[in-house]
Amino acid sequence: MRIDLHSHSTVSDGTDRPEVVVAYARACGVDVLALTEHDVAAWLDPAAERGWRASLEAARTNQVTLVPGTEISCHWWDRGVRRSAHLLGLMFREGEALREVLGTVLHSRSTRMETMVRRIVADRGEVITLAEVMAVARKAAESDRAEPVGDPVLGRPHLAKALAENGLCTYEEAFGDAWLGSGGRYYVRKASVPLEEAVGLVRESGGVTVLAHPARRGYLVPESVIRRLADAGLDGIEANHPWHDDADRSRLTQLAQECGLLVTGGSDYHGAFKAEDVGDRLTHPEVYFSLVALAADRGGLAPVPPGE
Ligand code: AMP
Ligand code: ZN
Numbered sequence: 001m002r003i004d005l006h007s008h009s010t011v012s013d014g015t016d017r018p019e020v021v022v023a024y025a026r027a028c029g030v031d032v033l034a035l036t037e038h039d040v041a042a043w044l045d046p047a048a049e050r051g052w053r054a055s056l057e058a059a060r061t062n063q064v065t066l067v068p069g070t071e072i073s074c075h076w077w078d079r080g081v082r083r084s085a086h087l088l089g090l091m092f093r094e095g096e097a098l099r100e101v102l103g104t105v106l107h108s109r110s111t112r113m114e115t116m117v118r119r120i121v122a123d124r125g126e127v128i129t130l131a132e133v134m135a136v137a138r139k140a141a142e143s144d145r146a147e148p149v150g151d152p153v154l155g156r157p158h159l160a161k162a163l164a165e166n167g168l169c170t171y172e173e174a175f176g177d178a179w180l181g182s183g184g185r186y187y188v189r190k191a192s193v194p195l196e197e198a199v200g201l202v203r204e205s206g207g208v209t210v211l212a213h214p215a216r217r218g219y220l221v222p223e224s225v226i227r228r229l230a231d232a233g234l235d236g237i238e239a240n241h242p243w244h245d246d247a248d249r250s251r252l253t254q255l256a257q258e259c260g261l262l263v264t265g266g267s268d269y270h271g272a273f274k275a276e277d278v279g280d281r282l283t284h285p286e287v288y289f290s291l292v293a294l295a296a297d298r299g300g301l302a303p304v305p306p307g308e
C-alpha cells in the first residue's frame with residue numbers, strides 16, 4: 001500500500017488539474033493520496049469545491065483513496081521575528097473558526113499579489129501585469145473545459161511563472177533575493193496563522209496535524225518549537241519530504257520518537273512547478289492508520305475510498 005500525504009493541483013499552485021493529479025497518482029502506483037491545497041478547503045471556496053468533486057470522480061475511476069486536507073500558512077516567533085512554517089491539516093470538518101482564519105489568509109494572498117506586482121512595476125516599469133499573473137493561474141485550470149472553474153489560490157509560483165514568461169528571469173531565479181525570495185526585493189508577506197493556534201483549530205475540527213517539511217530553509221522549525229507544538233497537540237512531522245536529506249530525516253525521526261509524534265511522508269507534488277512525482281515520498285501504512293484512527297476519535301472526516 002503506497003500512501004502519499006502531500007500534493008497540490010491547480011486549485012492552488014500546482015500545474016495539473018485535480019483529476020489529473022489523481023489519475024497520475026494511480027499511474028505512479030499510489031493507492032492513497034492527500035490533496036493538500038494551500039489555505040483552502042472544499043467548503044471554503046467554490047473553485048476548491050469543484051476541484052474536490054473532480055478529484056473524487058477521478059479517484060473512483062482510478063481506484064485511489066482520497067484524504068481531504070489543507071496546507072496551512074503558519075508562523076512562529078524567533079526573538080521578535082516572524083518565521084514562516086507550513087502545517088498539514090488532514091481530515092478536519094467544516095467549522096466557523098477555521099473558516100475565518102483560512103479566509104483571512106486566502107484574502108491576503110490576493111492583496112499581497114497585487115502589492116508585489118505594483119512594486120515590480122514601480123521599480124521596473126510595465127514589465128508585468130496582474131492580469132498576466134491571473135492568466136498563468138487560470139490557464140492550466142481551465143484548458144479544454146466548457147465551464148470556468150474559478151480562481152485558483154494565488155501563490156508566488158504563479159508570479160514566478162509570469163516573470164519567466166515575460167523573460168525577466170528564470171522560474172528558479174524568481175525565488176531569489178533579486179525577486180520574490182523571502183527577504184527578496186519584491187517579496188510581500190501574506191497573513192498567516194500562529195502554529196499553535198492552527199494545531200488547536202484543526203484538532204477542534206476533528207482533524208490531525210502534521211508539521212510540513214520543517215528542515216527546509218525558509219520553512220525551518222527548530223527543535224524547541226517542535227517540542228512545544230507536540231505539547232500543544234501536534235500529531236506528526238513530515239520527515240520524509242523531497243526537500244530533506246538523509247541527515248534531516250534521521251534527526252527529525254529521532255525527535256518524533258522522543259516527542260511521541262508520528263512520522264509521515266509526502267511528495268509535495270506540484271506538477272511542472274517542481275521535479276518530484278506523486279509517490280516520491282511515502283507514509284508508512286501503520287502511521288496512516290494511526291492518523292485515520294485519531295481523526296475518527298476526534299469526530300473528524302474519514303478518507304474517501306474509491307467505492308464511494
Ligand atoms: P507563497 O505561499 O505564495 O508564499 O509561495 C510559496 C510556494 O512557493 C511554496 O509552496 C513553494 O512550493 C514555492 N517555493 C518557495 N520557494 C521556492 C524555491 N526556492 N523554488 C521553487 N519553489 C519555491
Ligand atoms: Zn505550493
Ligand code: FE
Binds near residue numbers: 071
Ligand atoms: Fe509547503
Ligand code: FE
Binds near residue numbers: 007
Ligand atoms: Fe506543499
